[in-house]
Amino acid sequence: MKYMMTYDLMETARNTNQWLGATAHAFASYPFMSMMPNPAMDWVKAWGEVTERTFARMVVKPDWNIPSFTDEQGKDRVVSVNTVVERPFGDLIHFHASNRKGKKPKLLLVAPMSGHYATLLRKTVISLLPDFEVYVTDWHNARDIPVSAGKFDVEDYTLYLVDFMKELGPDTHVMAVCQPVPLTLAATAYLAEEDPKAQPRSLTLVGGPVDPDANPTEVTDFGHSVTMGQLEQMMIQRVGFKYDGVGRMVYPGLLQLASFISMNSEMHSTAFRDQIIRAAKGETSDHDRHNTFYDEYLAVMDMTSEFYLSTVERIFKNREIAKNEFVVNGRKVDFSKITNVAVKIVEGEEDDISAPGQCLAALDLLTGLPDEKKAAHLEPGAGHYGIFAGKSWRNNIRPLFLEFVAANSGDQKPRKSAKVVSIN
Structure with missing residues (x-):
């Protein structure tokens, strides 16, 4: 696992999903689609909106935005x-x-x-x-x-x-x-x-x-069930050429996020399914409860x-x-x-x-x-x-x-x- 290729592969997968979401959202938003109303296009647009936002937030450090x-x-x-x-x-x-x-x-x-x-x-x-x-x-x-x-x-x-x-x-x-x-x-x-x-x-x-x-x-059980050698081989990767820390050995944020989500996968799956339904109904906003939570939760660091x-x-x-x-x-x-x-x-x-x-x-x-x-x-x-x-x-x-x-x-x-x- 300790190769730049594996680090860049995860970033490539994230970038691709972000692009797919943006593409679906843009495609379903064309004015031409409004000429022939179709609920399927509303679902495509909603899926794209939620997917693009989800994968884009993973590499962005949130602002503090402290109000007066x-x-x-x-x-x-x-x-x-x-x-x-x-x-x-x-x-x-x-x-x-x-x-x-x-x-x-x-x-x-x-x-x-x-x-x-x-x-x-x-x-x-x-x-x-x-x-x-x-x-x-x-x-x-x-x-x-x-x-x-x-x-x-x-x-x-x-x-x-x-x-x-x-x-x-x-x-x-x-x-x-x-x-x-x-x-x-x-x-x-x-x-x-x-x-x-x-x-x-x-x-x-x-x-x-x-x-x-x-x-x-x-x-704690996970910490005791694996050896240090296994952890180093499974979790540690080298930062790719895209970032200033190129070559640094890290535990990648995207890998950590996968672990976080796996601990409560059913809860997260339900949350994103419900958000897509709300988006299809036009009930979402930049600062609704789902986006407020997940904009922070999905933002991970190495x-x-x-x-x-x-x-x-x-x-x-x-x-x-x-x-x-x-x-x-x-x-x-x-x-x-x-x-x-x-x-x-x-x-x-x-x-x-x-x-x-x-x-x-x-x-x-x-x-x-x-x-x-x-x-x-x-x-x-x-x-x-x-x-x-x-x-x-x-x-x-x-x-x-x-x-x-x-x-x-x-x-x-x-x-x-x-x-x-x-x-x-």
Whole structure:
């Protein structure tokens, strides 16, 4: 599999399906077709519309498109995105609200590098902007990074987080979502020894695999059922000549997307069938529920091969985090060194990716942290996505998170939370 030909073959298949959809849509839209009304042409047009959009979105990084918000004084604040730290594999970006009065606490949102872009946290960012100066780790697509930039594995990821935390300073609250949870915990422990004053005030870990074996899922079972050699042969490919990262070994985003969809293939098939029916009836729009979700879900990015393989081997197979045996830059990370950073765990009862218990295992590692600085919440009925976006997040988890931050903000006064409206 480790050939440019296989990488380009997938891109060729995607490009061909996009072209077929565009062709069908254009053909069925000819004015001539209206002279002889035929329901079959409506179906062809609808299929083409949905197919073209679906395959086109797979190679496009979504925009943040953060709307303005109304603060507690009733003033509208326009939001701009600024790059604070620029690195080859990822940037630290800041969502700046114009002319904001008063000081808001800093919040670092650590986005996953697990196939989707950081924009997956768009709704989370929108919901938190009224209460925080929000910063996000904006990871880059590996296919666009030249081979000359070097490698990027779990240790490099952890050191990026260390540098980002140092940049923001100690008066920062950190929230890690899904995949980066164990590495964010490791970065905090790394700072506890190297530069204790740079540690954040609080750390909120949302649905991540600290101990994947605490409650195995289909994801963890797959990690144990294949060898590293099989993974490397089956999943790793070289970036083709079309992109700046030509020759770089990656786990392709299109291959990851196929895995995502296969986990709930029936649900996705039904969703696209229903969308074609709605398109044939003229009931679709650019920002309907289906397109809003799938424009983000289908936008995938390549991961460096060393990051993907080291994640599977060290986090899932060897459980280095769970066993407190993780090494970064030649130094063993000791989680017991975290003694004054408040830690909150958030899990979803119906999470089938990082099941309840996997993230909660972090609290057992923090033997040096007083119990009063530990907290945990299990959200009833919530799936993986629901614990950081959607109704469960807005109505239950976000208010609890604000209370947790306010209780651990030192001399910062607790704030009255702004109301967050539903974002469909």
